[in-house]
Amino acid sequence: MQSLLAELERDPSWQAPGRLRERAEALDRIERAMLYLPTVAAGSVDPDQALLDRAQALQARLEAIDQEVYRDLREDLRSGAGARRLLQYASDGAGFDAAYDADGDAYDHLDALLSGVLQFEPPQADGIEPVAEMVFYQPTPARHIFDLIARLDLDAHDLLVDLGAGLGHVPLMVAACTPARSLGVELEPAYVEIARRSARGLNLDRADFVQADARAADLSAGTVFYLYTPFTGSVLRSVLDTLRGIARARPIRVCSLGPCTALIAAEPWLRSDDGQRGDRIVVWRSVREA
Ligand SMILES: C[S@@+](CC[C@H](N)C(=O)[O-])C[C@H]1O[C@@H](n2cnc3c(N)ncnc32)[C@H](O)[C@@H]1O
Structure with a gap:
């Protein structure tokens, strides 16, 4: 000592x-x-x-x-x-890629940075009822969010939809750091309220949150969809079918992290150059179907 x-x-x-x-x-x-x-x-x-x-x-x-x-x-x-200083501190001069030899789910000082900036109130865990095929709340590690934002090159025409948004880390950071709009779709009302309060506290009026089952939500305006393995089985199937329907009308991007990446890789209407990495968000592009 x-x-x-x-x-x-x-x-x-x-x-x-x-x-x-x-x-x-x-x-x-x-x-x-x-x-x-x-x-x-x-x-x-x-x-x-x-x-x-x-x-x-x-x-x-x-x-x-x-x-x-x-x-x-x-x-x-x-x-x-704006978020110029936030992005500068987050990149630490080293770029976000430096961390990817580490465990994909690990949390670090960037998560403390995001929590400090977003100032969430802690969720009341005992109020949350388990629902079949629903995955419990776990936030995307912050370095993945910064990495995704850097790779997506979102503009003012984009709407990024986080399917199963939890406390809203991803939509909030998209609204803070890019010109795009963002939407968090989340089943748990307490999480939605916490996310909305964080957005209001930072004047992030391009971030919106709806309390809904992702199967029933209106996703039609989305250009980029993000899934941090929020659900499995038939729920994931139903949501992917909805996204496929949207992609028939116009190109979209789908971003995935965690075990759902392996299932999304089997979708014939999505392609990615990223491979099936478990330690980084994979960005998929829809392909035109006959
Ligand atoms: C692993 S967390 C991801 C949180 C957030 N996307 C992030 O990356 O920080 C999964 C979230 O999906 C939500 N969820 C589960 N099933 C859902 C459904 N059918 N519709 C909407 N949200 C759902 C859970 O309540 C939980 O907050």
């Missing part, structure tokens, strides 16, 4: 606002080092108390810088200044 604190205090480059990754790593290292501080018997004087105080003070400084960064980025979005 002593040497870790000395190292962090010697090189305070982690204080720069954009050094989110470094601060997350520093917090992680401090937390792990704390586990190895010897515990003190009741009634005796703790020789490590000073070290612990120093570590906690450093933790508080690191967290305070992150909070200030999130406040500034929220203000950028609210005031209409």
Whole structure:
């Protein structure tokens, strides 16, 4: 612990606002080092108390810088200044691809960044009733969202529809970072309310949310559809058939992450150059059918 604190205090480059990754790593290292501080018997004087105080003070400084960064980025979005700084901090100078040798489902400092900016209220998990073939809520890891946004090149004519949108991370970020509109379709009313509140808090009026079963929702205006394996079996079949119908009238793109990618790969009306990657969102283009 002593040497870790000395190292962090010697090189305070982690204080720069954009050094989110470094601060997350520093917090992680401090937390792990704390586990190895010897515990003190009741009634005796703790020789490590000073070290612990120093570590906690450093933790508080690191967290305070992150909070200030999130406040500034929220203000950028609210005031209409845009997401330039958010995207700059998120890309970390390294580009999003750097993370793809890691586990596709892992969460990192970019998820903390998104949560800090979007400021969701925690969902009431016990209010959610399981429905057959429905997949439980799990947000798309933030680095996949930034990567997708960078690859899609969305314009003002696009409407990205997140099928099973959860708390709305993807539609909210699309509205924040691109000129496109976005729509989150979500079965769980509590999630829809949380997403709408986040959108209102950031003045993201191009992000819309509807509470609906994706099988019954009006998807006809969508140009890009996103599925983070929200459902399986007959529900997925029904939604893919709807998308196929839309694609008969005009080209669309379908983006998938997780196990549903293998099922979507078997759709004869969709093609992708991405292959069936499990660690990255696959972007599929519809092909004209006879
Ligand atoms: C794995 S989460 C994905 C959340 C979000 N798309 C994201 O990437 O952050 C799947 C979501 O789909 C929702 N869902 C499941 N079945 C659904 C259905 N038939 N219609 C609409 N939403 C559904 C669940 O409530 C859950 O929030």
